[in-house]
Amino acid sequence: MTHPATAVGPTVRQRWRTGRWVLLALLVVAVIATVGTYLTAPKPGTPMDPQSTSPDGTRALVTLLRDGGVEVIEAGSVADVERAAREDTLIVFAETGLLTDEDRLRRLAELPGDRLLVEPVSRAREALAPELRADGVSSFTVEPDCDLPAAERAGDADLGLTESYRATSEEVRLTRCYDGALVRYTDAGRTITVVGGSSFMTNGALLERGNAALAMNLAGAAPRVIWFVPQQREGDTGDASLADLIPDQVGWIVLQLALAVVLLAIWQGRRLGPLVAESLPVVIRASETVEGRGRLYRSRRARDRAADALRTGTLGRLLPRLGLAATAPTHTVTQAVATRTGAEPTAVADLLYGPAPATDADLVTLARQLDDIERQVAHS
Known part of the structure; x- marks a missing residue:
């Protein structure tokens, strides 16, 4: 009896012959992708590291210097x-925060x-740079505004937030x-050249404005360059205080932020918003308002306020009749009231x-006299 397996065997072998080339092609693609990823991946390192291809490294600048004939010693x-x-x-x-020993300095x-200090x-x-x-x-200065050839040839540069310097x-x-x-x-x-920021020399910012030209002009000023980036803290850290390890510009940044917060608080605190007119829930007659205010004055014995209100109201009605301004x-x-009424100016x-x-009686008398003098002016 013939088994069907003899007929199936050649079909499986044919499929394997075809499929193995597909598997081999997929394996080659995977190997190439892995190697390419490894070779093109950023190489990590410390900031300003000449071997680092990360955004804060300086591999690109060092490569440009070497291509230009500069001998760079790491x-x-x-x-x-030494x-x-x-x-x-x-x-x-670079990265001078790791230099804490006075003897090594x-x-x-x-x-x-010569020396080039980058963000010291x-x-x-x-x-x-004791001077x-x-x-x-x-912050974010872009124009050189000086006669230094290295800066003039570079032109505008984006230095970011940097420290500035003056002579002692x-x-x-x-x-x-x-x-x-940038000072020299x-x-x-x-x-001795000192630059207050390091970002313009890094891989991530080298192509902005004239950063590349400025970095190459400064670092390539000599045919032989020693690129010194401490890989670990140099010296005993016991003598270094926390203030020594903090960059100088941090204090100014904190001061500016504090000032900005204070100004923002003052600005927001004075914003009371526009006046909003709201309708009263009920309509109150004017006579009731006057009576209520009078009772309030009487309960507080505020005869002075009541007299001022009476005199202010009388003057407000008299002055237009006399042709006088409020001032x-x-x-x-x-004199004008005395002339119209015939009364003594002193009175x-x-x-x-x-x-x-x-007394309250005197307040009532004052009200009547003001009413009389207003009536006399009106009929004169």
Whole structure:
């Protein structure tokens, strides 16, 4: 008896011959995709790391410098910098917050060659650029506004929120660019350049405005560059206080935020909004309102307020009849009323501008006299 399996066998083998090429093609695609992803993925690292391809790294700038013929030596410790330092070398100092030991900073300050300090903390700036002092925060300055060739050739640059600097004395010939965010001076035969921000040199911002040109002009000022980014904290951290490790511009930022909050509170606190007219729930006759106010004055013995209200009402009706303005002087009103009524000016002045009544009876008498004088003016 013949089994159907003999007929099925060739069909399965044929399918395998066809399918294995599909599987092999899928495997090759997967391998290529994996390798491509690995090669193109950002290489992590610390900020300003010359090997990092992340947005805050500087792999792109270092590659451009090397392509331009600049010898870039990567240093991760003070010892590496000391071994490579020479007279014809520019030392780029980045991430100086990791330099906390005074002895190491002193050793770096004694090395030959020019210096480029990128966003230095106060401790490093005082050791490596002692002729400078902080001068507040300079935010988003774009025009160089100076005669420094490196900045003039770069033109507008987006430096972001940076520290600005000034000289400690007038004897220092300091060149200030970008509103003080970039400064340069000469000391002991070496050129010292300090820039208050580092973002324009990173991979993420290098293509904005003239950032690439400015970064290359500053870092490529010498044929040989030591790119110093400490890989770990240098020295004993016991001598470093929290204030030393905080960038100088943080205090200004906090102060500006506090001022903004205070101004916002004042602005919002004074916004009472427009007046809204609301209809009364009931209609009250004018006589009832007058009687109610009179009872209120009487209960509080406010004869002075009641007299002022009576005199103000009388003057408000008399002045138009006399052809006088509301700002007319007292003696002018008194003389005009006396002329129209034939009364003595002294009596008229006492009636219209005199002291408050001492008793309720005097208040009633005042009301009657004001009514009489108003009637006389009206019929004169």
